[in-house]
Amino acid sequence: MEMPKPSPDVLSRKNAVVARLSSVLPMDAIIHDPAETRAYECDALTAYKCPPMLAVLPSSTQEVSGVLRICHEEGVPVVPRGAGTSLAGGALPTADCVILGVARMNDVLEVDYDNRFIRVQTGRTNLSVTGAVEEEEFFYAPDPSSQLACAIAGNIAMNSGGAHCLKYGVTTNNLMGVTMVMMDGNVVEIGGAHLDAPGLDLLGVICGSEGQLGVVTEATLRILRKPEGARPVLMGFDDNEVAGQCVSDIIKSGILPVAIEFMDTLCIKACENFAHAGYPDCHALLIVEVEGSEAEIDYQLSKIIEIAKRHNPVELRESQSAEESAKIWLGRKSAFGAMGQLNDYMCLDGTIPVSALPTVLRRIGELSEEFGLPVGNVFHAGDGNMHPLILFDANKPGDLEKCEAFGAEILKLCVDEGGCLTGEHGVGIEKRDLMSHQYAPADLEAQMAVKDVFDPKWLLNPAKVFPLDVSETRRDA
Amino acid sequence: MKPETESELADLVAGLKDPVCIVGGGTRGISGPEARIETGALHGISLYEPGALTLVAKAGTPLAEVEAALDAEGQQLAFEPMDHRRLLDTRGEPTIGGVVAANISGPRRIQVGACRDFLLGVRFVDGRGQVVKNGGRVMKNVTGYDLVKLMSGSWGTLGVLTEVSLKVLPKPESMATLSVDAQDASSAVQVLSTALKSPFEVTGAAYDPVGKKAMLRVEGFADSVAYRIHRLTAELAGFGEVTEEEDAAALWTGIRDVHPFRGQDGDIWRLSVKPGDAAEVTARVEANQTLFDWGGGLVWLRVPNGTDVRAQLGEFSGHATLVRSDIATIMRLGRFQPEPAAVSALTKGLRTKFDPHGLFNPGMMG
Numbered sequence: 007m008e009m010p011k012p013s014p015d016v017l018s019r020k021n022a023v024v025a026r027l028s029s030v031l032p033m034d035a036i037i038h039d040p041a042e043t044r045a046y047e048c049d050a051l052t053a054y055k056c057p058p059m060l061a062v063l064p065s066s067t068q069e070v071s072g073v074l075r076i077c078h079e080e081g082v083p084v085v086p087r088g089a090g091t092s093l094a095g096g097a098l099p100t101a102d103c104v105i106l107g108v109a110r111m112n113d114v115l116e117v118d119y120d121n122r123f124i125r126v127q128t129g130r131t132n133l134s135v136t137g138a139v140e141e142e143e144f145f146y147a148p149d150p151s152s153q154l155a156c157a158i159a160g161n162i163a164m165n166s167g168g169a170h171c172l173k174y175g176v177t178t179n180n181l182m183g184v185t186m187v188m189m190d191g192n193v194v195e196i197g198g199a200h201l202d203a204p205g206l207d208l209l210g211v212i213c214g215s216e217g218q219l220g221v222v223t224e225a226t227l228r229i230l231r232k233p234e235g236a237r238p239v240l241m242g243f244d245d246n247e248v249a250g251q252c253v254s255d256i257i258k259s260g261i262l263p264v265a266i267e268f269m270d271t272l273c274i275k276a277c278e279n280f281a282h283a284g285y286p287d288c289h290a291l292l293i294v295e296v297e298g299s300e301a302e303i304d305y306q307l308s309k310i311i312e313i314a315k316r317h318n319p320v321e322l323r324e325s326q327s328a329e330e331s332a333k334i335w336l337g338r339k340s341a342f343g344a345m346g347q348l349n350d351y352m353c354l355d356g357t358i359p360v361s362a363l364p365t366v367l368r369r370i371g372e373l374s375e376e377f378g379l380p381v382g383n384v385f386h387a388g389d390g391n392m393h394p395l396i397l398f399d400a401n402k403p404g405d406l407e408k409c410e411a412f413g414a415e416i417l418k419l420c421v422d423e424g425g426c427l428t429g430e431h432g433v434g435i436e437k438r439d440l441m442s443h444q445y446a447p448a449d450l451e452a453q454m455a456v457k458d459v460f461d462p463k464w465l466l467n468p469a470k471v472f473p474l475d476v477s478e479t480r481r482d483a
Numbered sequence: 484m485k486p487e488t489e490s491e492l493a494d495l496v497a498g499l500k501d502p503v504c505i506v507g508g509g510t511r512g513i514s515g516p517e518a519r520i521e522t523g524a525l526h527g528i529s530l531y532e533p534g535a536l537t538l539v540a541k542a543g544t545p546l547a548e549v550e551a552a553l554d555a556e557g558q559q560l561a562f563e564p565m566d567h568r569r570l571l572d573t574r575g576e577p578t579i580g581g582v583v584a585a586n587i588s589g590p591r592r593i594q595v596g597a598c599r600d601f602l603l604g605v606r607f608v609d610g611r612g613q614v615v616k617n618g619g620r621v622m623k624n625v626t627g628y629d630l631v632k633l634m635s636g637s638w639g640t641l642g643v644l645t646e647v648s649l650k651v652l653p654k655p656e657s658m659a660t661l662s663v664d665a666q667d668a669s670s671a672v673q674v675l676s677t678a679l680k681s682p683f684e685v686t687g688a689a690y691d692p693v694g695k696k697a698m699l700r701v702e703g704f705a706d707s708v709a710y711r712i713h714r715l716t717a718e719l720a721g722f723g724e725v726t727e728e729e730d731a732a733a734l735w736t737g738i739r740d741v742h743p744f745r746g747q748d749g750d751i752w753r754l755s756v757k758p759g760d761a762a763e764v765t766a767r768v769e770a771n772q773t774l775f776d777w778g779g780g781l782v783w784l785r786v787p788n789g790t791d792v793r794a795q796l797g798e799f800s801g802h803a804t805l806v807r808s809d810i811a812t813i814m815r816l817g818r819f820q821p822e823p824a825a826v827s828a829l830t831k832g833l834r835t836k837f838d839p840h841g842l843f844n845p846g847m848m849g
Contacts, residue, residue, distance in 0.1 A: 118759070119680055120759050121757050164625060171622075192825050196826060200755045204822060205830050205848050206640075206641075207636050210629055210631075210635070213632075215629075260557055298707060302703075302704070306704070359620060359621055389622035390623070391621075441626070444627075448614065448615050452609065455833075455836035456833065458832075459832035459836060
């Protein structure tokens, strides 16, 4: 992966930058020893590593502001970091950057059930937001698989999704307001406990901007009352295409399940070995979950089962207990870990129109044979968000490159079928160079124009999202 | 000027010397330069896949045409866009592009989200005459910056929409409405909030002070609606008499389109507030009439012509939009709530980037 050359000038001023930062941060919040900065050399995309020049761990919006003001004045690039769980290299450092970690900022600032929101510092983990409101039977809806570890800051940067967004939407649909520090240190408040923007929807463009427009330090999030209950049904099919048709028929029937998950043979086996969820041995497995009271669940599931039966499932099983439901979901949510036990893997998240599912799965199978690398598919079928997991051996010379080339082919295929490169992980560095496949120069120019306005010196999270040749003149300016 | 294709529109914009007013159906009451670009000839549904819950249409396609196509498949635009015609005394056919450009939503916004939450992709022509696309037609898409949200609610000031792609949802099988006696806005908001905090998925939560009734809508499968109405009735019994309304569909259209204000004099304002603040904030304004939606989060105000509602409101968490008045008042007060300097600088910066010559709807958003 090509990264811009570190600036020798910035590197030569490291000590001076540390000295200035110590005027706005306690010394234990500044990490400058190379033995310690290595802890920040990568995120969950571990194939790429680069220790930063420095890392800082501010504890307040004011401290973040101080750090950014100094870095802005010194011309030092800043890479914001939530919990470092990005699968796209969204928090990969450059050698001359300051990593700005928000991990110490994890307070709950306000909980308001009457107005149905929570305000938190963004270093707080996704799951612990729900944890803070669970007592009153509320929850925060977006549920990325990494929710135990990932931070709200990263969720906002990547506009994270999850398994249940067919009904509840993704981060952007559940984000009401932010406190954001601009690269020059200015603090802006956008949105809040009210709905919709007074003018341009800046919140909408901040969410998903991969930490390139500002550092979000506080967030107002929509919280929802938990449904009375939820129950999944498992369906096994001997044909991917039939499973895809079943998904489409369920959606057309007027039922909106809260989640529809899909797994193919390789993933079913890996997950079953891992979680012992009782998954059937078949080509395609669907987990369909609905919510409501017991009677509402019974009614919706009976309709769904009726539709499934028309497609000759080899297995059709309603969960009989909360324990069984938990196991079914554990299997699905541990898919990445389970696949990781088989080999190293690369996980993609291209999204396609649901109707293109059979074509895309067939073509991925063909590509798998061409490249000689196995691939497992597990994905959010209701919204077409694929997760092909390509297995490779990182210790085998050439395997990573082969895997990347295979991955690029899959993502181009997703775009060509009317979809996109990434549905929930973000572009980061991983898909940066494929952006030109999805977007024409004018499309990228319009996006970069937004960055020009928010971060005119292009110091925030450099070398992500936009192909380097496309952004070169701006970064060098 | 009424271009028939996107490229014709792009050429036209590239050759513009003077500012223009961007018009879809012309029903939302915006004013601007006399020269107009109308999108009505960019017409037609380009793609509709009921099984994928997605619809793509040219910006000038009449909203009614989109809704009819969806209705035929038992689906709908869940954000329930309001119709401004009666309120503003405008004519014409609302277009889907206009709905998106103005981010128009209705009562269901409180439960399912706004128009912008259902917008999956856009194509537009920027102020240089360049065609730009962003997003697409899939429900999850984080590929690059989200200009889709930025375009929704930009009222034509960043570009002329040519095509929009939307997520649609199944139309509920059945609907029921409860009304609860509430003597004032404050107690009404408490009723609405209690219902919205319940697990019973309320899709409408409004209060009309004239009838002194808080109204709650529940939608879904018939049995489920009956069950939830039953549970809500029990839960709200302590607040006042709870009754089930007949002919409730018209009632919600009335709230959506602010029917109680029809044919009445004065200026019309729209406040977006923290729902719990609604009663107190509204009481600061000397209004002739009010209507509460979104559990209190949306307040419609009718005030004497020329009233500076923002001055009466003072500081509050939210914003006030001037929806209907004479041109002089609109010019004096501005349609939209002024933004703090730091935010306003971002807004101005974006407008300068997307429309460098200031051609589109000048004065519309500051």
